[in-house]
Each structure stands twice: as C-alpha cells, then as structure tokens.
Amino acid sequence: MKIAIASGKGGTGKTTLSLNLARAYRKPIQLLDCDVEEPNIHLFLRNTLEAESERSVELLVPNIDPDRCQRCGECARFCQFQALVTLPQETLFFPELCHGCGGCWRVCPHDAITEVARPIGTVRTSQQGAIRLIEGRLNIGETMTPMVIDAVMAEARPDLPMILDAPPGVSCPVVATLTQADYAILVTEPTPFGLNDLKLAVELVREIALPFGVVINRHGMGDQRVESWCEEEKIEILAKIPNDRKVAEAYSRGEVLVDQFPHYDALLSRLFESVVARINSRTQIEQQGGGQ
Amino acid sequence: MKNSKIEEWVVISGKGGTGKTSITASLASLAAEQCASQPRSILADCDVDAADLHLLLSPEVKERHLFVSGHEAIIDEERCTGCGICEEYCRFNAVDRLENGKYRVNLLACEGCGVCVRFCPVQAIRFEPCECGEWYLSETRYGAMVHARLKAGAENSGRLVSQVRREAKELAEKQGADLIIVDGPPGIGCPVIATLTGATRVLIVTEPTLSGAHDLLRVLELTRHFSIPATVCVNKWDINPDQTAKIERAAEEAGATLAGRVSYDSAVVEAQVAGKSIVEVESRAAEELKQIWTTLTE
Numbered sequence: 001m002k003i004a005i006a007s008g009k010g011g012t013g014k015t016t017l018s019l020n021l022a023r024a025y026r027k028p029i030q031l032l033d034c035d036v037e038e039p040n041i042h043l044f045l046r047n048t049l050e051a052e053s054e055r056s057v058e059l060l061v062p063n064i065d066p067d068r069c070q071r072c073g074e075c076a077r078f079c080q081f082q083a084l085v086t087l088p089q090e091t092l093f094f095p096e097l098c099h100g101c102g103g104c105w106r107v108c109p110h111d112a113i114t115e116v117a118r119p120i121g122t123v124r125t126s127q128q129g130a131i132r133l134i135e136g137r138l139n140i141g142e143t144m145t146p147m148v149i150d151a152v153m154a155e156a157r158p159d160l161p162m163i164l165d166a167p168p169g170v171s172c173p174v175v176a177t178l179t180q181a182d183y184a185i186l187v188t189e190p191t192p193f194g195l196n197d198l199k200l201a202v203e204l205v206r207e208i209a210l211p212f213g214v215v216i217n218r219h220g221m222g223d224q225r226v227e228s229w230c231e232e233e234k235i236e237i238l239a240k241i242p243n244d245r246k247v248a249e250a251y252s253r254g255e256v257l258v259d260q261f262p263h264y265d266a267l268l269s270r271l272f273e274s275v276v277a278r279i280n281s282r283t284q285i286e287q288q289g290g291g292q
Numbered sequence: 293m294k295n296s297k298i299e300e301w302v303v304i305s306g307k308g309g310t311g312k313t314s315i316t317a318s319l320a321s322l323a324a325e326q327c328a329s330q331p332r333s334i335l336a337d338c339d340v341d342a343a344d345l346h347l348l349l350s351p352e353v354k355e356r357h358l359f360v361s362g363h364e365a366i367i368d369e370e371r372c373t374g375c376g377i378c379e380e381y382c383r384f385n386a387v388d389r390l391e392n393g394k395y396r397v398n399l400l401a402c403e404g405c406g407v408c409v410r411f412c413p414v415q416a417i418r419f420e421p422c423e424c425g426e427w428y429l430s431e432t433r434y435g436a437m438v439h440a441r442l443k444a445g446a447e448n449s450g451r452l453v454s455q456v457r458r459e460a461k462e463l464a465e466k467q468g469a470d471l472i473i474v475d476g477p478p479g480i481g482c483p484v485i486a487t488l489t490g491a492t493r494v495l496i497v498t499e500p501t502l503s504g505a506h507d508l509l510r511v512l513e514l515t516r517h518f519s520i521p522a523t524v525c526v527n528k529w530d531i532n533p534d535q536t537a538k539i540e541r542a543a544e545e546a547g548a549t550l551a552g553r554v555s556y557d558s559a560v561v562e563a564q565v566a567g568k569s570i571v572e573v574e575s576r577a578a579e580e581l582k583q584i585w586t587t588l589t590e
Contacts, residue, residue: 008342010478011309015503037479038306038510040503060383080362080406101383101405140513143450143482150385168308168478169341172447175400192564193313193344200342204444208400221558223565245531245556252532254502 001161001279004181006205008197010168012187013217013241015040016251017268018165020258024268028130030162034177036121036136036148041165043254045133049126057136057151058117059100059144064091068112075104075113096143121148123155132160146176153180170197170204178205183279184212185238190222195229202235211282213238213275239271298464300457300472301588302338302491302520306507308478310499311527313339314560315581316475317348317569319495322585323471324434332435333471336460338487340425340440340452345475348569351430351437359425359440361451363404365397371416378408378417400445424448427455429463436463453477453486480514488515494522495551495588496543500535508539512546522548525584529553552584 005018015033019041022031033039042049062075062084073086083097084104095118105113121138136152138145145167153176156162166177178184184205188198198214205212214230219240230237241264250260258265303316316335323333337345365386367378372394379387379395386401387408397408397417409419424447427440438460440452460472476487488494494515498508508524515522524543529536540550554560559575571578 009309009344010305010342011307037481037484038503038507040307040506043502043506078406078410080404099383099403099405101403101407102381103405103407103410106381106407106411138481140480140510141485141517143485145479145481170444171341171442171449171483172445173481175445179400191561192347192567196344196347197342200444207444222561248528248531248556251503252499252501252535 001276002164002181003162003275004164004166004178004184005187006166006174006178006184006201007168007187008170008201009188009194012189012194014187015165016257017185017187017215018163019044019256020264021268021272022131022163023256023258024265025272026130028132028160030132030134030156030160032152032156032162032164033133033135034149034152034164035167036138036145036152037167039135039137041133042135044256045128045131046254048128049133050128052125052127054122054124056119057121057123057148059098059120059147060102060115061095061098061100061118062093062104062113063116064093065112065114066090068110070110070112072109074107074109078103078107096141099144100147120144121151123148123151125155132157145173149173149176170200174204175208178208178210181210183275184210185215185275186212187215187217188226189218190216190224190226192225194222195226198226202233211278213278215271216240218243238274239267241267298461298470298472299492300474300490301493301495302474302476302487303495303497304476304484304487304511305478305497306480306511307499307504310497310504311554311560312497313344313348313475314564314570315497315525315527315554316345316473318571318581319473319585320349320434321569321571322582323473332469333473334460334464334467334469335432335435335437336456336472336474337437337439338453338456338474338483339477340442340456341449341477341483343439343441346439348564348567349432349434349437350567351428351432351439353428353430355429357427358423359427359452359455360421360423361448362422362424363406363419364399364402364422365404365406365408366418366420367395367397368416368418369394369396371414373414375413377411377413381407381411403447422448425452427452427459429459435469436467438463450482450486453483457487480510484514488518488520491520494520496522496524496548497527498524498539499528500526500532500539502535505535505539505542509542509546512543512548516547523551523588524548525551525554527554528556530555551587552580554580554584
C-alpha cells in the first residue's frame with residue numbers, strides 16, 4: 001500500500017500529515033521523504049532516529065579523454081541539454097546540465113568518452129519505533145531532483161506499507177513521487193492560492209488516473225471556495241483539520257502533533273483507515289473485473 | 293534610452309508556503325506607488341509550476357505564447373520490431389514493454405534525451421517537439437507582468453522560467469524600467485536556479501519554524517554558490533519569537549542581511565481572499581511591509 005501526500009501549493013501541511021499519519025498508524029510502516037530539495041521529516045524525529053544507512057545517489061556522466069577527442073562535435077550536437085560545447089582546442093562539459101542519458105559516449109566515433117559516477121545527492125535510511133524513514137537529499141546546486149526521488153523509491157521495502165511525502169508543485173518531481181502510488185491525499189488550505197494550486201494538482205492526478213481525496217487543512221480561515229469546488233467536482237473531502245494557532249506553534253518547535261494533541265491521533269487514525277478502505281475496495285472492484 | 297543597469301530582485305523561500313507571493317505583490321504595489329512619475333517596475337512570476345501572483349494582480353493578458361521546449365520520443369507501434377534496445381538504453385525507465393512484445397514510451401517519464409530515437413535499428417521512434425506550456429505578457433495596476441503556466445506533469449520548468457525572465461528583461465529595456473520584481477518557486481532545484489542566475493539581489497521569505505530554518509540554510513548556500521547578495525525577512529514571526537531570533541542570527545552568520553519581520557496577521561489572508569495585496573488595506577502587516585520596503589530601498 002503506497003499513499004502519496006501531495007498538494008500543488010507549498011506549506012499546506014504535507015509533511016505534517018505524512019509524519020503524523022505514520023505515527024498514528026502504530027504498526028511498522030515506511031515514510032519516504034520525497035521532498036528531496038528540502039527534506040524536513042527528520043527534524044521532527046531528531047532525538048530518536050537510529051541511523052541505518054546512507055548512500056550516495058550518482059549520475060553517470062561523460063569523461064572526455066583529451067588525447068582521443070578529435071573535436072568532431074558529434075557529442076555536442078547530440079546533447080539535448082547543452083552540457084557539451086566543442087571548441088577548437090577542447091570539448092567542454094558542464095556537469096550541472098547533464099541528465100546522465102549516456103547518449104554522448106554512445107555517439108562518440110572516436111571512443112573518447114567514458115562514463116564516471118557523479119554524486120548528486122544522498123539517501124538516508126533510519127528507524128524510529130515502527131517508522132522506517134527513507135530520506136532523499138539533493139546536493140545544493142544540482143538540478144536532477146527526480147533521480148534522487150527515484151533513488152528513495154528504490155530503497156523502499158515492498159513488504160511494508162508506505163507513505164510518500166511529495167514536494168510542492170505539479171511538475172516532474174511530483175510526477176516521480178506519484179507514479180508509484182496507489183492513492184494520493186491532496187492537502188490544501190481554504191484560500192484562493194490553495195484552490196488555484198489544488199486545481200492543478202487534481203488535473204495531474206486525473207491525468208495519471210491516480211485515485212485521490214482531499215484534506216482541507218487550516219479549515220476555518222480563508223473562505224468556502226475550496227469546499228464548494230470539491231463538492232461541484234464530486235471530489236471526496238477526507239477530513240477538515242481546523243485552523244489552530246497552538247498547532248502552528250507546536251509545529252514551529254518541531255513537535256509531533258499526535259503526541260501533543262490526542263484528538264489528532266484519533267482523527268488521523270480514522271483518516272488512515274478510510275484511505276485504506278478506499279484502496280482495498282478499489283482493488284476488489286478491479287479484481288472482480290469491474291471498473292469505473 | 294537604454295538603461296545601463298536594470299535591477300532584478302528575486303523573492304524565494306526554500307520552504308513552500310512562507311508568503312513569497314503575498315510579499316511580492318506588496319513590493320510591486322509599493323514600487324508602483326514610489327515610481328508614480330517614472331517607468332514602473334516589471335513584474336515576473338517565475339513559479340511557473342503553481343503560479344498564484346495573478347490572483348492578486350488581476351493581469352489583463354495582452355499576448356499569449358505557446359512554449360515549445362525539448363522533445364518527447366514516440367514509438368510507432370507498427371514499425372516496432374520488439375528488439376528492446378530502447379528499453380535497454382533508456383536511463384530514465386521511460387520505456388515500457390507492452391503485452392504484444394512491442395514498446396511504448398511513457399511520456400511523463402521521458403526526458404527527451406534522444407538516445408532511443410538515435411539507436412532504434414528500424415527508426416521507429418519520432419522525436420517530437422514538446423508543447424509544455426504557455427507564457428503571457430500582461431498589464432496590471434502595478435505595471436507590466438510576465439507570467440506563465442507549465443503543463444501539469446511537465447519537465448522543462450527551468451526553461452520556461454528562463455523564458456519568463458528573458459521577456460521581463462526585454463520589457464524592462466523597452467519601457468525604460470529599472471527594476472524587475474520576481475516571484476520565485478519553492479525549493480532549491482532547477483526552476484529556482486533558473487530564477488536566480490544573474491539576479492541582482494535575493495529576498496528570502498522564511499518562517500520561524502524548524503523546517504523554515506533548515507530550508508533557509510540550504511537556500512543561503514545556493515545564493516552563496518551563485519554569489520548573489522541575500523536579505524532575509526521572517527514572516528509570521530510572532531508564532532515563535534525564539535526561533536525568529538535564531539533564524540536571524542543564522543542568516544547573518546551566513547552572510548545575509550535582514551530586511552525585517554512581518555507578524556502573523558489575519559489581514560494577510562483577508563487581502564488574498566479580496567484579491568488585493570496586503571498593503572492596499574491598513575493593517576499591522578501592511579505597516580511592517582512598508583518598513584521592509586524602506587529597508588530594501590535604503
């Protein structure tokens with residue numbers, strides 16, 4: 001079972017929900033921090049995490065042998081990302097632009113290119129109670145976010161359920177997170193920005209045919225338009241979490257909400273159960289040959 | 293007459309949801325007020341992934357352009373012989389084997405590198421230019437605005453960001469404006485880097501939380517990497533005054549200056565709901581933002 005927590009808009013409460021859902025679950029579960037540009041989950045588990053392992057995420061990039069290179073320009077012409085430039089005396093390579101596609105070493109007619117591994121980030125795995133945290137972290141200045149997210153996914157054990165904390169937005173990093181999921185919880189806030197970005201997120205999950213539901217966080221502030229739109233679109237609102245300054249303050253101190261506020265523990269356990277029920281009933285429908 | 297120096301102020305955050313867009317709109321409003329008789333600032337929304345600035349500025353679109361960038365590989369199933377070289381060579385897991393033994397490219401995963409296109413032994417793969425969004429030139433009550441919309445799930449956000457910035461620079465030159473104010477995306481990856489490179493100065497909007505502090509340090513490392521002067525503003529500062537002080541100290545230690553603080557004020561969301569910038573209505577946050585503007589323009 002793989003539940004992704006996404007949003008469109010940043011700061012709606014994805015990480016808070018991911019972490020607290022995992023805690024409320026109580027049984028062994030994996031928590032994947034796929035917001036590899038700014039991974040935050042570890043901040044809330046800082047005192048109790050036992051490190052398991054860390055590995056480097058590497059991209060295979062070209063290494064040009066200047067003695068063999070004839071400056072024919074084949075590699076530079078082939079490269080779609082402007083990572084190679086052929087000058088009269090040498091061929092220049094710009095590592096931060098390279099996507100690691102392997103095309104240049106394949107097309108070089110003079111065997112002048114070999115491939116070398118270049119680190120672009122890390123994946124750290126640790127355990128805290130029943131939670132196995134797998135965190136991806138992109139190195140600063142790097143651009144290949146989806147590759148680090150893929151590395152986080154590759155580290156997950158197939159036999160345990162998982163919650164995937166997605167990055168904000170709706171472009172390729174979010175796609176990399178969602179493509180593995182069975183279900184997406186879209187977290188929004190009842191404001192014009194929240195609604196605007198929710199519509200984009202819904203467009204994406206519908207395009208990839210991923211079942212989803214919405215959680216409205218900070219309910220009570222802003223206005224009613226998010227709720228009305230969800231009703232019009234027949235989108236399920238799984239929960240409405242009330243706006244509460246005390247929650248904001250606890251979050252600011254890095255506290256785990258279900259530890260501080262018992263009513264959240266109950267609310268999130270129920271939310272988790274209802275999502276699991278939806279995943280299971282959909283699986284049943286598919287197995288019985290039915291569908292929508 | 294061409295301006296010798298057009299300043300470009302970029303508003304970023306690292307962490308999402310700290311208030312970049314709300315604050316950018318206020319800066320735009322204050323800049324317009326100040327430059328009443330001169331060419332006004334140009335506004336640019338580089339959060340092409342999930343753009344929100346238009347909700348406060350109500351732009352009147354004057355020009356709409358299709359954004360074509362990069363390519364997608366498309367396999368002609370009839371010509372495909374099922375040899376599997378495309379799947380073997382693809383570094384992005386973007387090629388799937390179908391039940392009939394032939395292959396199909398998953399367009400959401402395809403990076404447009406061209407390897408499968410080049411090496412398919414029967415040339416069964418087309419390399420199609422990718423229509424991945426739109427960009428717009430608009431007019432707002434604060435000045436001309438360049439903004440964009442990336443197709444959901446698309447790659448090439450960095451390229452669309454670069455397009456927006458190019459257009460904003462061109463507009464600034466044409467109109468004789470000397471300031472471009474840019475609303476940036478969250479994170480520190482490709483679209484943020486495309487927003488930052490060559491900017492005159494960066495305003496980082498952060499929040500007084502452990503997450504905000506962690507993300508701020510990463511963003512500051514990025515601005516140092518690009519040698520762009522950074523100034524930090526703590527939004528919703530009174531949620532945690534201790535953390536605010538810690539963040540301000542850490543920011544200064546990292547070489548940034550401080551722009552000021554904005555309180556957690558319900559007026560911020562009320563303004564958003566009304567489609568206005570914070571400084572258009574009187575409030576504590578509005579006063580604090582005016583003070584920040586003064587600090588920035590000193």
